[in-house]
Amino acid sequence: MDNKVLVIEDEHEIREMLNFTLTRAGFSVCEADSAEAALGQLDGPLPDLLIIDWMLPGMSGVELARRLRQDEHTANLPMIMLTARGEETDKLKSFDSGMDDYLTKPFSPKELIARIRALLRRTGTPENGVIACGPVRLDLNAHKLSVDGQAVKVGPTEFRLLELFMRNPDRAFGRAQLLDRVWGRSIYVEERTVDVHVLRLRKTLKPHGVDQLIQTVRGVGYRFSPA
Amino acid sequence: MDNKVLVIEDEHEIREMLNFTLTRAGFSVCEADSAEAALGQLDGPLPDLLIIDWMLPGMSGVELARRLRQDEHTANLPMIMLTARGEETDKLKSFDSGMDDYLTKPFSPKELIARIRALLRRTGTPENGVIACGPVRLDLNAHKLSVDGQAVKVGPTEFRLLELFMRNPDRAFGRAQLLDRVWGRSIYVEERTVDVHVLRLRKTLKPHGVDQLIQTVRGVGYRFSPA
DNA sequence: GTTTGCTGTCATGGATTCGTCATAATTCTG
DNA sequence: CAGAATTATGACGAATCCATGACAGCAAAC
Numbered sequence: 001m002d003n004k005v006l007v008i009e010d011e012h013e014i015r016e017m018l019n020f021t022l023t024r025a026g027f028s029v030c031e032a033d034s035a036e037a038a039l040g041q042l043d044g045p046l047p048d049l050l051i052i053d054w055m056l057p058g059m060s061g062v063e064l065a066r067r068l069r070q071d072e073h074t075a076n077l078p079m080i081m082l083t084a085r086g087e088e089t090d091k092l093k094s095f096d097s098g099m100d101d102y103l104t105k106p107f108s109p110k111e112l113i114a115r116i117r118a119l120l121r122r123t124g125t126p127e128n129g130v131i132a133c134g135p136v137r138l139d140l141n142a143h144k145l146s147v148d149g150q151a152v153k154v155g156p157t158e159f160r161l162l163e164l165f166m167r168n169p170d171r172a173f174g175r176a177q178l179l180d181r182v183w184g185r186s187i188y189v190e191e192r193t194v195d196v197h198v199l200r201l202r203k204t205l206k207p208h209g210v211d212q213l214i215q216t217v218r219g220v221g222y223r224f225s226p227a
Numbered sequence: 228m229d230n231k232v233l234v235i236e237d238e239h240e241i242r243e244m245l246n247f248t249l250t251r252a253g254f255s256v257c258e259a260d261s262a263e264a265a266l267g268q269l270d271g272p273l274p275d276l277l278i279i280d281w282m283l284p285g286m287s288g289v290e291l292a293r294r295l296r297q298d299e300h301t302a303n304l305p306m307i308m309l310t311a312r313g314e315e316t317d318k319l320k321s322f323d324s325g326m327d328d329y330l331t332k333p334f335s336p337k338e339l340i341a342r343i344r345a346l347l348r349r350t351g352t353p354e355n356g357v358i359a360c361g362p363v364r365l366d367l368n369a370h371k372l373s374v375d376g377q378a379v380k381v382g383p384t385e386f387r388l389l390e391l392f393m394r395n396p397d398r399a400f401g402r403a404q405l406l407d408r409v410w411g412r413s414i415y416v417e418e419r420t421v422d423v424h425v426l427r428l429r430k431t432l433k434p435h436g437v438d439q440l441i442q443t444v445r446g447v448g449y450r451f452s453p454a
Numbered sequence: 455g456t457t458t459g460c461t462g463t464c465a466t467g468g469a470t471t472c473g474t475c476a477t478a479a480t481t482c483t484g
Numbered sequence: 485c486a487g488a489a490t491t492a493t494g495a496c497g498a499a500t501c502c503a504t505g506a507c508a509g510c511a512a513a514c
Contacts, residue, residue, distance in 0.1 A: 028404065142452065143399035143444045155471055156446030192491090193473055199492065200471095218481070218490065382460055419502090420462055426503065427460095445470070445501070 003120060003129075004047040006030045008038045008064070009082070010056050018051065021109040027116075035059035039067075042074055044184035045160065048125050049116060050079045052099075065099055073180050078123045080115060082107075131166045133226045136210055138166055147208040157182065158201045165214065165224030172223040198222055230347060230356070231274040233257045235265045235291070236309070237283055245278065248336040254343075262286035269295070274304075275356070276343060281310040305346045309334075358393045360453050363437055365393055374435040384409065385428045392441065392451030401448040425449055 005027045009015045012033075019029045030047060032038035035056050050068075052061040059067075061081055068074040081102040100123070101115050129141040135148045138159075145152045145159065154162070160182045164173070173181075175191040183189060198214060205211040215223050232254045236242045242258055249256045257274060259265040262283050277295075279288040286294075292306055356368040362375045365386075372379045372386065381389070387409045391400070400408075402418040410416060425441060432438040442450050 023407070028401070139397075141399065142397045142450055143447055144397075144450075144452075157472075189473065190475095192475085195491065196473075196493085199494095203493095216491070384461070416462065417464090419464085422502065423462075423504090426505095429503095443502070 004028045005049050005051060006032060006041060006047040007051045008032045009053040010034060025113045035064040043186035049120060050077055052079060052081050054081055054083045073185060078119045133166055138163060147210055152204060154204050158197055161197055162201055170225050172217045172220050174221040231255045232276050232278060233259060233268060233274040234278045235259045236280040237261060252340045262291040276347060277304055277306045279306060279308050281308055307342060360393055365390060374437060379431060381431050385424055388424055389428055396451050396453055399444045399447050399450040
């Protein structure tokens with residue numbers, strides 16, 4: 001567990017309720033009380049899933065979803081929309097705006113949790129908090145990396161970098177992409193910095209003989225390839 | 228076994244029935260005939276689980292639940308709500324469902340017991356009220372900590388902190404998360420305060436050589452890791 | 455009233471991690 | 485093979501984060 005969920009909801013009470021329900025279900029929760037606030041938060045490291053209220057002051061939930069879908073950075077984020085009862089048009093608009101699922105208020109916490117789990121499963125987000133690849137184990141709950149069952153120390157940034165790699169094996173990332181998804185887009189750092197961190201990651205993996213999992217794709221960036 | 232259950236129910240007959248059923252199943256039962264009476268009892272040592280009737284004279288069960296959730300002291304108490312058939316309104320289902328589960332009357336004793344057991348298991352309430360990890364024993368009933376069978380004095384906050392850690396071993400918590408779950412939301416304290424309490428906890432554990440169970444996860448927070 | 459114990463905050467210092475650069479090494483292109 | 489482009493690597497100052505001790509407020513106990 002320990003997947004991060006961002007709740008975008010203006011009504012304080014409902015936000016509280018969602019936070020409580022989700023926290024108890026083992027998720028880590030962030031809140032935003034408007035679409036604008038959400039956009040701000042999404043500049044940083046991305047959550048695993050969004051819950052968006054349809055009715056928001058200022059930019060509506062539908063509009064927010066549409067904008068997120070158009071942005072490459074957030075295009076693949078799983079989203080669940082909350083709508084008021086019986087508004088058929090809402091449903092249509094929701095799916096139209098690229099929503100993955102929707103829930104009509106009032107809903108039961110059980111149903112909410114079930115849908116979230118289903119969605120995370122469907123979109124391939126690992127749920128158990130452990131990503132393993134051969135002898136490499138990344139425990140997201142404990143925030144621990146181990147190779148061959150042996151704990152390996154690694155800095156925060158390299159941890160997030162490895163996490164991204166292991167979540168998307170066999171996929172090449174450009175440096176700009178890596179900066180976006182690991183550092184967050186509101187931060188400006190040199191692209192070459194990525195090289196250094198990849199180097200450091202390799203260096204910590206080297207003594208265990210698994211440093212070749214991270215391969216450089218010349219002219220493009222890097223890739224994590226299971227043997 | 229021997230978990231304490233507080234039954235909050237105004238109808239005398241149903242209370243009797245519940246008491247009988249629960250006692251026979253091996254629980255220790257307390258009763259309250261109103262929300263107000265329940266609040267009084269909850270000032271003392273906490274039970275492991277609450278059973279709340281939705282319809283109560285004076286403060287309703289829903290209102291009671293909401294208040295309990297806002298109080299750090301009782302925020303994490305497992306709760307089961309009893310509703311009459313047809314009372315199963317929208318409100319119950321959505322807003323006030325900090326409730327972990329609910330049962331519609333009439334229900335079978337077997338079902339009630341099953342749900343209670345499931346809930347206790349799910350929320351990680353140890354059946355005997357003692358969490359042990361190696362030489363460290365945390366007695367939740369007596370509110371006592373001992374290492375190697377030797378009593379160790381520890382403040383209330385550090386006790387709750389250690390309790391959270393031991394209930395979730397090998398899981399990293401952020402400072403905000405710890406504040407939420409140990410201090411309770413709606414309280415504002417500096418995040419750095421967590422550091423101090425972790426320090427104090429380590430300090431009290433140090434003479435027994437088990438202070439390294441609590442590890443810091445740089446850039447994230449802290450973690451309790453057996454061995 | 456006094457004492458004791460607990461709590462939250464702060465300042466300081468130390469350790470780790472980060473980002474950048476300069477330079478060496480590698481790969482590609484013609 | 486030479487030259488250009490791209491990446492690897494080591495070093496270093498800056499920034500960040502955490503541990504620690506001190507201190508004042510507060511409440512309960514004496």
